Amino acid sequence: MTELQVHDRVDTRSEERRAGQGSTQPERVTVIKPAPRWPHLDLVELWHFRELLGRLAWRDVAVRYKQTSIGVTWAILQPFLTMVVFTFIFGRFANFPSKNVPYPIFTYSALLPWTYFASAVALAGSSLVTNSGLVTKVYFPRVLLPLAGVSVPVVDFFLACFVLGALMIWYAVYPSPAVILAPLFLFMAFVAALGVSLFLSAANSRYRDVPYAIPFLLQIWLYLSGVVYAFTSLPERWQWVLSLNPMTAVINGFQWGVLGTEAPDPAKTMISVVATGVLFVVGLWFFRRSEPRFADTI
Amino acid sequence: MGAAIAVEGLSKRYRIGELHSAYGTLRDSLSTAARRAIHREQRSHYEEIWAVRNVTFDVVDGEVLGVIGRNGAGKSTLLKMLTRITTPTEGRATIRGRVGSLLEVGTGFHPELTGRQNVFLNGAVLGMKRREIVGKFDEIVEFAGVEQFIDTPVKRYSSGMSVRLAFAVAAHLEPDVLLVDEVLAVGDAEFQRRCLGRMEDLSESGRTLIFVSHQMQAVSQLCDRALWLDHGQVVGEGESAEVVARYLQAGFGSGSHREWPDLASAPGDDLVRLQSVRVVDERGQLIDTLDVRRSVGIEITFVVLRIGEAILPKIKVYDSRGDVAFNAMDTSARWHEPSSPGEHTTTAWIPGNLLNEGLTSVDVSVCSLGAPKLYPHAGCYDAVSFHTRDPGDGDSARGLFTGQWKGVVRPLLDWTTEVR
Numbered sequence: 010m011t012e013l014q015v016h017d018r019v020d021t022r023s024e025e026r027r028a029g030q031g032s033t034q035p036e037r038v039t040v041i042k043p044a045p046r047w048p049h050l051d052l053v054e055l056w057h058f059r060e061l062l063g064r065l066a067w068r069d070v071a072v073r074y075k076q077t078s079i080g081v082t083w084a085i086l087q088p089f090l091t092m093v094v095f096t097f098i099f100g101r102f103a104n105f106p107s108k109n110v111p112y113p114i115f116t117y118s119a120l121l122p123w124t125y126f127a128s129a130v131a132l133a134g135s136s137l138v139t140n141s142g143l144v145t146k147v148y149f150p151r152v153l154l155p156l157a158g159v160s161v162p163v164v165d166f167f168l169a170c171f172v173l174g175a176l177m178i179w180y181a182v183y184p185s186p187a188v189i190l191a192p193l194f195l196f197m198a199f200v201a202a203l204g205v206s207l208f209l210s211a212a213n214s215r216y217r218d219v220p221y222a223i224p225f226l227l228q229i230w231l232y233l234s235g236v237v238y239a240f241t242s243l244p245e246r247w248q249w250v251l252s253l254n255p256m257t258a259v260i261n262g263f264q265w266g267v268l269g270t271e272a273p274d275p276a277k278t279m280i281s282v283v284a285t286g287v288l289f290v291v292g293l294w295f296f297r298r299s300e301p302r303f304a305d306t307i
Numbered sequence: 308m309g310a311a312i313a314v315e316g317l318s319k320r321y322r323i324g325e326l327h328s329a330y331g332t333l334r335d336s337l338s339t340a341a342r343r344a345i346h347r348e349q350r351s352h353y354e355e356i357w358a359v360r361n362v363t364f365d366v367v368d369g370e371v372l373g374v375i376g377r378n379g380a381g382k383s384t385l386l387k388m389l390t391r392i393t394t395p396t397e398g399r400a401t402i403r404g405r406v407g408s409l410l411e412v413g414t415g416f417h418p419e420l421t422g423r424q425n426v427f428l429n430g431a432v433l434g435m436k437r438r439e440i441v442g443k444f445d446e447i448v449e450f451a452g453v454e455q456f457i458d459t460p461v462k463r464y465s466s467g468m469s470v471r472l473a474f475a476v477a478a479h480l481e482p483d484v485l486l487v488d489e490v491l492a493v494g495d496a497e498f499q500r501r502c503l504g505r506m507e508d509l510s511e512s513g514r515t516l517i518f519v520s521h522q523m524q525a526v527s528q529l530c531d532r533a534l535w536l537d538h539g540q541v542v543g544e545g546e547s548a549e550v551v552a553r554y555l556q557a558g559f560g561s562g563s564h565r566e567w568p569d570l571a572s573a574p575g576d577d578l579v580r581l582q583s584v585r586v587v588d589e590r591g592q593l594i595d596t597l598d599v600r601r602s603v604g605i606e607i608t609f610v611v612l613r614i615g616e617a618i619l620p621k622i623k624v625y626d627s628r629g630d631v632a633f634n635a636m637d638t639s640a641r642w643h644e645p646s647s648p649g650e651h652t653t654t655a656w657i658p659g660n661l662l663n664e665g666l667t668s669v670d671v672s673v674c675s676l677g678a679p680k681l682y683p684h685a686g687c688y689d690a691v692s693f694h695t696r697d698p699g700d701g702d703s704a705r706g707l708f709t710g711q712w713k714g715v716v717r718p719l720l721d722w723t724t725e726v727r
Contacts, residue, residue: 041317041388041400064431072419075460146414147432148391301394304387305321 048297051150058149065157069132070164084165085172088124092117099237106242108270114176118267119236119260121173125166126198126256127227133158133206134223137214141307144214151300152293155206159199166195173267185269187262194262197285201255204288207296214299214307235260241271252280255288310403311484311515312366312389317398319359319384319539358384360539361398366532371506371516373530373547375523375554377562377689378625378668381539382519386410386488389517404483404515407433411488414473418462422453422472425461429476443479451475467710478505484515503529521666523551562668562692563595570610575685578615579673582608582650584690586669599664599697599704599717604654607671609685611646616675618646618684620653623670625689626663632715636674636681660704660719663712668692 077083092113099105100112107115136154137144144151177183213219231237234256240248241261251257258281261273359381366372374382387393389400390408415432416425426447430440440447448457451472453464461469487506506529510516520526526533526547533550535543543550563586567573573580587604588594597603605622621636635655672686701707704719 037403037405039391039402039406041391041395041402042398043396044394060437061431061434064428068417068420068424068428071424072417075419143415143432145392146410147408149432149434304393 044301048294048300050152050293050297055150055152058153061149062153062157062160065153066160069157069161073161081168084168087165088117088120088169089172091120091124095120095237105237106239108239108241108264108268110182110268110270111180114173114180114182114268115239115264116237117173117176118264119234121166121169122195122198122259122263123231123234123236123256124169125162125195126202126259127231128162128165129159129199129202130205130209130227131223132161133202134209135213135220136206137210137303138220138307144307145304151303152207152296155203155210155296158210159202159206163199177267182268184267185265187269187272188266191263191266194259194266197255197262197282198259200289201259201285204285204290204292207289207292211296211299211303214303230254230256233257248274248277249280252277253284255281255285257281310365311368311370312400312402312517314362314364314389314400315398317359317362317385317388317395317400318357319381319388319393320355320357320396322355357539359388359395359536362536362539362541364534364541364544366515366517368515369510369513370532371510371518371530373526373533373551374517374519374536375521375526375533375551376536377692378666379689380536382536383410383488384539385536386486386517386519390486402484405434406484406486407477407480407482408486409433409477409480409488410486416461416469416473419460421460422448422457422464426457426472426476429473430480433477433480434482435480447472447475447479450478465710470711474502474505478502481509482514484517485509486517488519523555527551564593565687565690573685574687575609575673578612579618579684580610580612581671581673581685581687582610584608584669584671584687586691586693587654594693596694596696597662597667598659599662599695600659600702602659603657603662603693605657605669605671605691606652606654607673608650608652609673610650611648613648614645616645617643618673618675620655621672621674621681621683622655623672624657624662625668625670626665626715630715632662632667661716662695663714663717664695664697666692666694 074081079086095116096113100107100116105112133155136158137151140154143149144154209219209223233251233254235243235251240251240257243251258273258278262278264270265272362381362385364372374385376382384393386408387410388395389402390406390410392410415429417428420428426444427437427440431437448454451468451474453468453472456464456468461472464472485506503525506516506518510529516530518526518530530547532545533543533547534541535550535554543553564584566583567581570580570582573582575581583606585593585606586595586597587606588597589602589604591604591606594603607620607622609620611618619636619638619642621634623634624632626632637653637655668689669691670686670688671690672681672683674681674683674686676682697703697705699705699707699709704717705712
C-alpha cells in the first residue's frame with residue numbers, strides 16, 4: 010500500500026474550488042449546490058482536466074484510423090476528390106470566377122479550411138450524445154466533449170496540407186508574406202466551429218433531430234462560404250451580408266496568405282470576427298445553461 | 308475526525324416530462340408551443356416528482372456508509388448528485404478530499420482500442436493523471452490477469468476479461484472518498500468477492516466510502532453505518548446491521564406481497580381501488596425468489612366500485628438497475644366493456660427464461676385507454692419485487708457459463724444450424 014500512497018499524493022493541485030480564500034485547510038473541498046442562474050466557464054477546472062481532453066481527442070483519432078481500411082488516406086482523399094469534382098463542374102463547365110489563380114488550387118485552398126470546419130461541426134455537434142455513456146456515468150466539464158470534437162479534424166487538416174504544397178509547386182503559385190497570418194484565420198474557423206458545436210451538441214441532448222439537421226446545415230453553409238466561387242466576385246452588397254458568415258473571412262484570409270491573392274477587406278473581416286465572437290459566446294452560454302440537465306435529458 | 312462528507316437538505320426534482328424527453332424531437336416541442344400559442348393554453352403544469360427530498364447526513368473520515376432502499380427510492384440520484392453528474396435542485400453538500408466514483412464498471416471503454424489504450428483512457432476518465440496510471444500500470448494488468456492480451460483490442464476480450472480489466476483500473480484509483488453504485492450487481496461470484504475485498508482494503512487504509520447496494524448481506528458486512536431511503540427521503544439511519552434488519556423486517560427485502568385492507572385509503576379513485584398484489588408461482592403460492600426457468604405470476608386484486616369506463620390491468624416491470632424491462636397489459640376482449648362492480652383478481656404471467664438475474668420490481672395499475680396515454684385509475688409504483696436466480700444447471704440461457712450475463716431480459720432462444 011505504501012507505494013500506492015506515494016502515487017496517490019502526486020496530484021496535489023486542487024481540481025475543485027477551495028472552500029474560500031482564507032481557508033487554512035490543505036485539502037480540496039468539493040461543493041455541490043444547485044446550478045447557478047448565470048453560468049460561467051471555470052477555466053481553472055478546464056486546465057485541470059486538460060489530460061482528459063487530450064485523451065478524448067486522441068481516442069477519436071486512434072479509433073478513426075483503426076476502423077477505416079485506408080486510414081490516413083481518407084484525410085487527403087476527401088478534399089482532393091471534392092476538388093476534382095468541383096474543378097470539372099464549377100471550374101470548367103460553369104466557369105466560376107477563381108481570383109485569377111488556377112481553379113483547382115483555388116478551390117482546394119478553400120476546401121482545406123472548409124473541410125476542417127465541416128468535419129469539426131459534424132463530429133463535435135453530436136459529441137454529447139455519442140458519449141452519453143460518459144455523460145451519465147462520470148463527472149468532467151462537459152465542454153471537453155465538443156472541444157475534443159473540434160480538435161480532432163485538425164490532424165486531417167495538416168495531412169491535407171501536403172497535397173496543397175504539391176499543387177502549389179505544380180501550378181507555381183507561391184505564398185505571400187501574409188501566410189504568417191494563416192494560423193490566425195484557422196483559429197477563427199476553430200472558434201466558429203466550437204461555437205456552432207456547443208449550440209448543436211446541447212440542443213442534441215434534448216432533440217434527436219440534430220444529427221439529421223447537421224449535414225443539411227453544412228451543405229447550405231458550403232455554398233455561402235466562397236468555396237466554389239470567388240467571394241470577391243460577388244456584388245458588393247452581398248459580400249457585406251455574407252461577411253456575417255465567419256467562413257468567408259477564414260477562406261479569404263487563408264487564400265490571401267497561401268496563394269497571394271488580393272488582401273481581404275479589413276471591414277468585412279471585422280464583421281466576420283465579431284460574428285465568430287457572437288457565435289462562440291451564444292453557443293457557450295446555451296451550452297452552460299443546458300449543462301446541469303444533460304445527464305437527466307440525454 | 309471531521310466529516311468527510313456533509314450533506315444538508317439535498318433535493319432533486321424531476322419533471323415527469325423531462326424524464327421522458329429522451330426521444331423528444333424538435334417537432335414535438337414546436338407543435339406544443341404552437342398549440343399553446345393558438346389555444347392560449349397555460350404552460351402545462353408539469354407533473355413533478357422529488358427523486359430525492361431533503362436528505363441530510365454526514366460521513367466521517369474513514370467511515371463506510373451503505374445506502375439502501377427499493378428501486379426508485381432515490382439512491383442512484385443521490386449518488387449522481389454527490390458525483391456531480393447531475394446538479395441538485397436544492398440543498399448543498401461538501402466533500403473534503405479527492406473524490407472518485409464508480410457508477411459503472413468500464414465507463415468509457417472503447418472496443419476498438421487495445422487493453423493498454425483503454426487503461427489510459429479509462430484512467431483519465433476516472434480522473435487519474437498519466438503519471439499515476441504509468442506508475443500503476445503493471446499492477447493493474449496483473450490484477451486483471453490479462454498480461455498476454457494487453458495489446459489486443461478489447462472487442463476480442465471475453466466479457467469476463469473486460470470487466471476484470473475495467474474493475475482493475477477503477478480499483479487502483481485511490482481517492483480519499485469513493486462513491487460506488489451497485490458494482491456488485493454484475494459479474495460472477497469470484498468477481499464480486501474481489502470487488503468486496505478491494506473495497507475492504509480501501510476502507511482499511513482509511514478511505515471514506517459510500518456504497519449503494521441491493522445486497523443486504525454485502526451492506527451489513529462492509530459498512531459501518533447505513534442510510535435507508537424511501538421515496539427520496541431518509542427513513543432510517545444507524546448502525547448497518549440494525550438498519551438492514553429493520554429494512555428486511557419492514558418487508559422490503561422480499562416485497563413480494565402488498566395489501567391494502569382499508570378500501571377507503573387504498574390506491575385508486577371512485578371507479579377502481581387496489582386491494583392486493585402478490586408474486587406467485589405456477590401453483591399460486593406466494594414466492595419472493597424465482598428460478599429463472601419458471602414462470603411467475605403478478606396477481607392483482609382490485610375492486611370495481613361502479614359501472615364506468617372500460618378498464619384494463621397493466622404492469623410495468625423494472626430490472627435491478629431501475630430500467631424499464633417492459634410494459635404489459637391485458638388486451639383481451641373481456642376488458643372492452645366496462646367491468647361489473649365487485650372484486651376482480653387477475654394474474655399476469657411472466658414466462659420463464661425471460662427476466663435476467665437480480666431484483667425485479669413491478670408497478671401495477673388499472674387504467675382506461677385514452678389518447679395520447681393511458682389514464683391510471685388505480686396504481687402503485689414499485690408494488691412488489693422479487694429476486695430471480697439462476698441455479699446454473701446448464702439448461703437456462705447462460706448454459707454452463709458463469710460470468711457476467713448482461714441484458715434487461717434473458718430469453719432462451721431456438722438456434723438452428725446447417726452444416727454444408
